[in-house]
Amino acid sequence: MPISPNQGSTGGGADVTLTGTHLANATAVLFGAKSATITANTATSVSVVAPSGAGVVDTTVSTAAGTSDPEPFYYIPPPVIVGVSPTSGPVAGGATITVTGRGLATTTSVAFGATVVTPTVVSDSQLTVVSPAHAAGVVALVVTARGGTATASVTFTVVGAPTVSGFTPLTGLPAGGTLVDITGTGLSTATGVTFGGVQAVFAALSSTRVAAIAPTHSLGAVSIVVTTTGGSVTAPGTFLYLLG
Known part of the structure; x- marks a missing residue:
């Protein structure tokens, strides 16, 4: 007698259907020693709401003619998010987010606020999901x-695109080492700063300031690009790299 689904939350509430023959007028459906609430019944199926439970239990259907052979039902504890x-x-979405924890193998969805997306399950302790487009702000995951x-x-923060209004000083030595103060908005989630395509050591000081150490570079004028989780600017x- 197939049962679908054959697993559900320890807190109960799963909609479960058992199929077979001679099931009309079922009088009871037991999950272990607990009775389930019957919601629909025909000669070939019984639909119920699973009660709470734990571990693996035998599920049986009883009618006036007798009791069916047991089918296993697996109770699954709620997932736990660790990181x-x-x-x-x-705001445009597209960031790959890694979620770690326990009980993630049966994950069916991940919600960013009110926006629901389908994840990729890596293992019982990890899944990845691509963030959806969403207005800037803080949302629950x-x-x-x-x-x-x-x-x-x-919480998950949806970040708008950064801006840079200026930087100082405007020049440095080819050997690098000049401390450059970069100002703008949306800079607190900075993930990289480059000078002419060369990665610099940096620190996000606030949402309006990033400090970067100009890297070694050949003589000439270069662009400074700041990358945050909200985008690049x-x-x-x-x-200007010039000789002292």
Whole structure:
């Protein structure tokens, strides 16, 4: 007697259908020792709402003619979210987010606020999901699996595109080492700063400031590009490498 689905949350509530023959007028459906609520019944099927439980239990259907052979039903605990990385992404979406935890193997969806997307399950302890397009702001990240739902302890921040209004000083030595103060907006999630395509050591000081150490570079004028989880922006003007 097939049962579908054959797993559900320890808290109960799963809609389960058992199929077979001579099932009309079922008097009881048991999950272990607990009775399920019958919601529909025909000669070939019984639909029920699973009660709460734990582990693996025998499921049986009883009619006036007797009781069916047992079918196993597997209770799954709710998922647990341990980590989310990164914790921010652009308003246009497209960022690959890794969620780690426990009980993630049966994950069916991940919600970013009210926007629901389908994840890629890597293992019971990890899944990846591509962030959807969303208005800038802070949203809750919620994982839904067969065992229930889990909300990440950290929120996900949807970040608008950064801006750069200027930087100082405007020049530096080819050997590098000049500390450059970059100002703008939306800079707190900076992930990279380049000078003429060369990666610089940097630190995001606030949403309006990033400090970067100009890397070694040949003589000439180069563009400074700041990349954040909200996107990339080229600073106005150029930084000039010249001899001292």
